[in-house]
Amino acid sequence: MKYPILCQIMPPDLLKQLLGQVPEEEKNIVLRTIIIDSKMRERRAIMGSMSSMFPLAGEKSICIFDSHNTKDVRSSTKVRCLNDDKADDLSANEAFHGLDVTYNFYENIFGRKSIDNNNMSIKGYVHWGDKYMNAFWDGAKMCYGDGDPNLGIKSFTASIDVMGHELTHGVTQYExxxxxxxxxxxxxxxxxxxxxxxxxxxxxxxxxxxxxxxxxxxxxxxxxxxxxxxxxxxxxxxxxxxxxxxxxxxxxxxxxxxxxxxxxxxxxxxxxxxxxxxxxxxxxxxxxxxxxxxxxxxxxxxxxxxxxxxxxxxxxxxxxxxxxxxxxxxxxxxxxxxxxxxxxxx
Amino acid sequence: MKIYFSTSGGLMGILNNHVMIDSDTFSEKEKYQFENLIRHSDFFNLQSDRPPTHGAADYINYSISIEDGKQKHTVKTNDVTMSSQLEPVIRFLQNKIRK
Missing domain, CATH: 1.10.390.10 (Neutral Protease Domain 2)
Structure with missing residues (x-):
């Protein structure tokens, strides 16, 4: 079972050469490796070309925005960024704390700087939607709903592992x-x-x-x-x-x-x-x-x-x-x- | 008007949670409000959104089918690519289900 990870170490030319040398019954495995390898190279090229679309902070940057129970980024307002005093809003403070701990965890434990390892600005939107019962990563930012206590669901900012979970989707996207x-x-x-x-x-x-x-x-x-x-x-x-x-x-x-x-x-x-x-x-x-x-x-x-x-x-x-x-x-x-x-x- | 509304996915991993709502059960005010939303969104000419790309995760998928006389149309969308026209329709239906 060594073929599935051949693409980690072997350049495409060598993989193609190998295709001509392996027994007939193993040709499919090598062929699949070539396909996976080419997909990964294509993905890296796309991600590389996209990096200029995201503003780079240069240093640690975390900002929390209040979406005022809409799903509209344009009407959202900035409520707390790094070095700001606490906001008058529990969800904003919970989100800031969760994302700050998550940033510090990745930096202190793995030496990673933010989502893209290049200090991409971290943006969290709280009070997303009307009693929205979810949190998600949209490819560039995190959005957290308030839940609905009448239905037994709290704000999604209340759980620090949810903060870490969503930001890690960004890490996975880049890695x-x-x-x-x-x-x-x-x-x-x-x-x-x-x-x-x-x-x-x-x-x-x-x-x-x-x-x-x-x-x-x-x-x-x-x-x-x-x-x-x-x-x-x-x-x-x-x-x-x-x-x-x-x-x-x-x-x-x-x-x-x-x-x-x-x-x-x-x-x-x-x-x-x-x-x-x-x-x-x-x-x-x-x-x-x-x-x-x-x-x-x-x-x-x-x-x-x-x-x-x-x-x-x-x-x-x-x-x-x-x-x-x-x-x-x-x-x-x-x-x-x-x-x-x-x-x-x- | 018969409305079939379903949600799936999200952080909770909802599986095809669907409801059927008959607009005959709406109050007069709700009926007026909903018909306006459908008209403003141009619902019967809307196309479904493609699934999000570039690493998005935990978003909720939505499907709305409406039967109105001879007309029947389905639109699928999600939290990431949802248009501002469709968002009020989804908000209305979710509030209606919660009641």
Whole structure:
């Protein structure tokens, strides 16, 4: 199983040469690698050409805007930026704090400067929409709804891991270009979601100074009932009533890849890599961002196929753990065990 | 007028949450308001939006189908590419569902 990641190290000419040399039954694997490699090169070229479209701050820059319960950026007003006093608005202060902690986490732990590693200005829009029950990343900014307490949902700024989750979608956009869909044999959307949950949870643990064992591994405690969350990384399927997340590959939820089914269930099957990470981090011990987090971040930083499947990503994390900590090190074994526990044998 | 409204996706991973609303159940004021929104948005000539690109995530997808006599039209959109014409229609329907 070495072919799926050949594109990390081999130039396209060598891949094409290899195509003429491998046995007939392996030609398809090399051909697929060439296609993935060309897709990644195309994506890098596009992202590179787009960088001039985003204003670069030059140094750390975070600004929070009030959308006044509309979905209109033009009528939004700036309420708090870096070095400003606290705003007279709880959501604005929560969003600022969450994004500030997230920036500091990425800089202090990974030496990363903002979303694009080039100090792109971080923009958060609070009071987005009318009782809007969601938070999202639109490719350039984050938007947070107020929720509706009458329906048991709080403001999405109340949960620091949600801040980290959304900003990490931006990091993934710049580092891997994982596409936003899933089917039976490709899982880039669920991996994209899982990476946001992993770093969202690490940011919460970093803010609370918790070890992997102490952490609750819950994502999105945005419900007025404090016992509920959107997702439970340690025990998928138990975060709330009717939680649809599977804990093992045998229970993978295969949904149509369309707009009516969460693009193939990107928020459903993300629990499989979530649990693998959580188990590896607990097995390694200590602060999860120090070792397991480093492995996942370095793997994300590498060349991931834009239509990556769980197995290929698992293999990348295993190889990264070996590179960082050594063959058959505690970390290397913990990563393998984590993936095996969710039914992914590498 | 029959309105079929569905949402999917978002941070919560909603799966095809759909409702059917009959405008006969609207109050006179609501009926007037909604018909104005449909007219102003030019709903029956609107095209569906393409899914967002460039790394966007956790946005909600919306689908609105309206049957009015012989006319029937469906428009799909999402939080990222939603037009300012369609936004008030979606806000109206969401408020109606919450009531």
């Amino acid at each position: 891997s270009g994982l596409e936003y869909w899933c089917d039976e044999s490709h899982h880039p959307g669920a991996l994209n979601e899982s990476i946001s949950d992993v770093f969202g949870s690490l940011i919460k643990q970093y803010a609370l100074n918790q070890t992997a064992e102490q952490a609750d591994w819950l994502i999105g405690q945005i419900f007025t009932d404090p016992n509920l969350a959107l997702r439970n990384m340690r025990e998928p399927g138990t975060a709330r009533p009717n939680d649809p997340q599977p804990a093992h590959m045998r229970d993978y939820v295969n949904l149509p890849n369309d707009e009516d089914h969460d693009n193939g269930g990107v928020h459903i099957n993300s629990s499989i890599p979530n649990k693998a990470f959580c188990l590896a981090a607990i097995d390694i011990g200590g602060y999860a961002w120090e070792k397991a987090g480093q492995i996942w971040y370095k793997a994300l930083h590498g060349d991931i196929p834009t239509d990556c499947d769980f197995h290929t990503f698992a293999q990348l994390t295993l190889e990264t753990s070996k590179l960082l900590f050594g063959n058959e090190s505690r970390e290397h074994r913990a990563v393998r065990k984590g993936w095996e526990a969710v039914g992914i044998r590498i």
